[in-house]
Amino acid sequence: GNNFLRWVKLLYTNPKANVLTNNIVSNPITLERSTRQGCPLSPMLFILAIEPLAMTIRMRTDIFGVQLGDQEHRLALYADDLIVFMTRLSISIPKLIQQMEVFGQFSGYNINDSKSSILFLNKDERLNPIMQTPFINAKEGFVYLGVKITPNIDA
Structure with missing residues (x-):
């Protein structure tokens, strides 16, 4: 809830990093995008950020998945690796590309x-x-x- 959001904001508001090269530490660099590399929270934040795209792909009636038994499978997502299973490609592919572009516009995440x-x-x-x-x-x-x-x- 709100406490979680406050902690994330505290960790990621005005983040800075230093670069260590040949045992020499650089001056602080302001991180303007993304999360800190190696931060254990980063994968979890990414999952929270990418899930709206996954949910939208699952719910769209114009992106057709692969039917196995009584289940329709459309995608599998592991961290930042996404695999999509589709049929009726002449309809599904343009709609998937369109959905990814819309997601990129509001999230800043582009394929x-x-x-x-x-x-x-x-x-x-x-x-x-x-x-x-x-x-x-x-x-x-x-x-x-x-x-x-x-x-x-x-x-």
């Missing part, structure tokens, strides 16, 4: 396109994507949290 991949499971789409996206077309697969994700479901 790094050069680190973002799209993997089409359908071979024809993989070789000839149905649309251009800002993401890397990972035709052979990609690594997510240390696990190789490939288009070959049997792999």
